[in-house]
Amino acid sequence: MPTQLTRPISALAKWLCGSAPVENKVLLMGDYECGKTTFLDRLKFEQVREHPNHTVNVNVETVEYPKGYNWHIWEIGGMVSLPFMIITRSLGKIKYADILAQKGDQKSRQLAWHHLSPATLVIYLHDCGNPADRVPVSFSPLLQDMANIGAKYIWIAFNKQADWGFKRARINTLRQEYEKELENYGGRISGKVLTHRLDAKSAEGTFIVLEDMFATMRDPRDNSPRLPAPGRPKKDLALQRLVEMEIAQDDMDPEVFWEYLQKGVFINWSHYHLIKALYMVVLQSVEEQAINPLPSVGSRETCFDIASTFDRYMNVMSRTSPRWFEKTRHK
Ligand SMILES: Nc1nc2c(ncn2[C@@H]2O[C@H](COP(=O)(O)OP(=O)(O)OP(=O)(O)O)[C@@H](O)[C@H]2O)c(=O)[nH]1
Numbered sequence: 141m142p143t144q145l146t147r148p149i150s151a152l153a154k155w156l157c158g159s160a161p162v163e164n165k166v167l168l169m170g171d172y173e174c175g176k177t178t179f180l181d182r183l184k185f186e187q188v189r190e191h192p193n194h195t196v197n198v199n200v201e202t203v204e205y206p207k208g209y210n211w212h213i214w215e216i217g218g219m220v221s222l223p224f225m226i227i228t229r230s231l232g233k234i235k236y237a238d239i240l241a242q243k244g245d246q247k248s249r250q251l252a253w254h255h256l257s258p259a260t261l262v263i264y265l266h267d268c269g270n271p272a273d274r275v276p277v278s279f280s281p282l283l284q285d286m287a288n289i290g291a292k293y294i295w296i297a298f299n300k301q302a303d304w305g306f307k308r309a310r311i312n313t314l315r316q317e318y319e320k321e322l323e324n325y326g327g328r329i330s331g332k333v334l335t336h337r338l339d340a341k342s343a344e345g346t347f348i349v350l351e352d353m354f355a356t357m358r359d360p361r362d363n364s365p366r367l368p369a370p371g372r373p374k375k376d377l378a379l380q381r382l383v384e385m386e387i388a389q390d391d392m393d394p395e396v397f398w399e400y401l402q403k404g405v406f407i408n409w410s411h412y413h414l415i416k417a418l419y420m421v422v423l424q425s426v427e428e429q430a431i432n433p434l435p436s437v438g439s440r441e442t443c444f445d446i447a448s449t450f451d452r453y454m455n456v457m458s459r460t461s462p463r464w465f466e467k468t469r470h471k
Pocket residue numbers: 171172173174175176177178179189190191192193194195196217218219299300301302303338339340341342
């Protein structure tokens with residue numbers, strides 16, 4: 141009976157369960173109607189709505205890109221639903237728009253503050269269709285909040301380029317303005333201004349934003365501090381929790397487990413039991429060879445021999461407890 145059952149089995153469990161996906165929380169921000177919902181729809185559904193509703197509070201979708209990387213994207217809406225008729229009656233149109241924008245900015249700042257954490261990434265969309273043609277007033281307070289919270293990464297991208305015949309020179313001027321704002325934070329915020337042609341409505345350049353975030357975060361040559369990952373990476377923690385849960389629930393004495401395995405009788409049988417059984421068979425083989433060393437290396441038990449012993453146990457069990465094998469055939 142193998143005696144090393146307390147040895148960690150996380151490597152085997154990892155092989156069995158696969159790696160947990162890498163999870164990233166992203167805040168999608170930008171001025172009112174800059175195209176956030178359209179951008180998110182394009183990433184998630186590859187289709188966009190002609191007239192999306194204004195986003196009140198938040199709109200969340202998870203996008204997997206590439207496989208194994210989940211981006212939980214939270215669109216932060218700033219729109220305040222004020223009754224249009226009352227405002228237009230009492231105020232001029234421009235004033236109405238200003239008040240609405242200010243209220244919207246305050247609300248989205250509060251929402252962003254609530255959702256920002258040091259591990260949050262930010263995508264900030266600039267609306268190229270906006271005739272104001274400058275860095276929006278909402279940008280600087282957002283950077284302040286990020287710096288205060290310790291959120292480090294922001295990607296800025298210029299949306300709505302297709303319809304507006306945007307010139308490179310104009311994009312370059314805007315890029316410099318954004319970079320100037322970022323410089324005020326002297327390394328506390330790592331911002332990147334993406335100047336590629338982006339037009340979420342016509343699908344141009346949408347995934348390049350995620351691609352760039354993915355490349356920045358996983359590129360080992362980039363020495364700048366990564367997203368804060370105190371201790372172990374998240375994916376290992378998720379896996380560790382899974383393994384710990386299985387182990388915690390396993391109160392069967394190893395002697396009993398071994399006996400059941402040889403007889404092929406189990407009350408419960410899961411992937412965890414399968415891997416534990418294989419682990420015990422391997423340990424048994426190692427122990428036996430330590431006690432009774434075989435005469436030459438060539439006649440040592442190979443992994444094929446161990447596999448065939450394991451197969452024998454599984455065949456016994458498939459006869460004695462066929463219900464555990466209803467969905468699988470062991471070959
Ligand atoms: N030409 C063009 N129009 C766009 C693009 N993206 C969005 N729009 C249009 O801009 C308007 C606002 O788009 P939304 O996606 O709702 O913008 P939003 O930022 O989510 O708006 P709020 O949630 O209200 O702040 C819609 O009429 C869209 O069709 C784009 O890339 N190009």
